[in-house]
Amino acid sequence: MSLLPLASWDEIHRRLPVIFPDGSPNREHCVWEIAAKTIFVMLYAGAVEGAERWIRPDQVTRMTDTQATLTDDADRIQWSQDSMKPSKADVPGRWYAVNTRESIRDDTIRYALIQNGAVIERPGLATTSPAGRYALQNDFAELLVPGLSAEALEARISAWQKKHLNAGALARIAIVRRGAAAGGDHQLVTFPNGETRRMTAGPSSDISKAVIEVFAPTFLVKPGVITLSESGNKVVARDDELARAIGLTIPADRSLPDIVLVDLGPAHPLLVFVEVVHSDGPVNEARKAALLRIADQAGFGSKNVAFVTAFLDRGSATFRKAVGRMAWGSYAWFASEPNNLITLSSGSHAIEGS
Template structure:
């Protein structure tokens, strides 16, 4: 049985973020250093599906740079046999991780990251609680760490693997995120539902704002209009609409990034949607929601005709993961990378489900 060549750890570390682009489910578990070491240990042990070789998480935590340097087939085989034996193991003082790290390797890197994204295969018929080795790399995935493949050939191989093995939803999210990141130094054109347009300053916040105006409004409102839009270089207000709705918008107040309205006669009363665009901070927390409601009541709105939305770039992005616990109940969360989907934070006070109303 042949043994695969062992790449440098730096090679695995550099390639994982290319293989798993932003937008991939649980990407953080697929690209971190401990995942790179998990993949490298599998390659070292020849644990490629079809070879009948498997590893267990304890091998990752017990691996060391010293052991990795013992690269002959006989040395690799001897270590794997020893690690799978029932003998009491002497751990290297330079082992990569503490013994209690194996649950993180198993539950996060492998179970939440690599297996769902079809990079690792779990040996069938092995009970969950068993200590028997049961994880191996998917062969086409392991081939992506062949150091003889470089440049455009590597890019083509990664692209082919992504199309074959990553989900269509993951690739759609990745494409949207990648497209939004293009030309990050260019000003961002935004077309309103009315057909008028403005340009915003370069940056991630402007790209999320563009998505809110052009996509969110189209998917979730029947007859959308932009009442207010604010960013560093622009304060856009529709005076005709404000006058027609008999509203008072005090621009000295701490207004949200975007205020949308749904003017659809078929929907009954007008719906007003306060949207906070979050790139780093500033979601609709409970305190922020109460402040916006106070501004709305002063402006002439009614509570039952208000909705609150926090807009992020993507579910996997750090701003959402870091701020999710601050989001207000009875508000919505929307992601530019998944424009047709929305999260509703529904409290017990909400007696029935509906659309944004």
């Protein structure tokens, strides 16, 4: 059986961000250079579904730039066989050090490419077996054929995504795309009581809109909006009557976060401070302490106050940058996965099963 035509690893690298758009699970490890080179080695060795050829992660580390230019079937088959043989000899110009094979196996293959339907694992193989166990899913390999026109590639990618990315992943991708592509000068935000407000269009406003229209009715029993601000602390909405009803004095300075919600469902209302993060600024320890003082002045104990940092997507660089500074005892919420919360628990708590 002849091997598939081979695109260069850098051409594969250029296609991966299109195949796995923003919002794809573990996208970072699907589109980085290691993923491109891992996929290249699978193609080079003919490890594609149905061919009964498989690779091991250490073969990726053994590939070299020189070897990658030898693309005749005979050269590819010979290298595939030789690279499977145990050897302690050094490989001049090898792509990766020997000890990176575990990272290639776990971060890139298992938790990214397999999870997203791009790679399959050989069935019935013992965990300790030295045999090759990974291959490209056949339809995915078809996305990497060299020389495809832009129109043909786009059609193949669209069909593959609909078939192999699960419904949750596709929904998440759609939300992230919609947030990134929102146009116009303003957008309309609908409050829980049915009132509407106009916000200047932009990524932060997209997240704010999701907090009010999706987060609030999902996680609060009877939600209300006390304040809503835009970037630059421009106040879009301010409900002084509702604030007075619960005993909250709204400062005139910039001490309040982007959104202040209240849940009027419990016997003692729950005050929810929300920071919207598109580029920076989560609820950190200092911010949490300042907001607790405001809540305390209104008679809200710490048990009746919640702190949320809202992001567009869990896979974003923004979240990875901010999570290390988020306050213990606060929450992270993502517009792309609206039914879930990440809890940064403080103190000793028992771990419960899902």
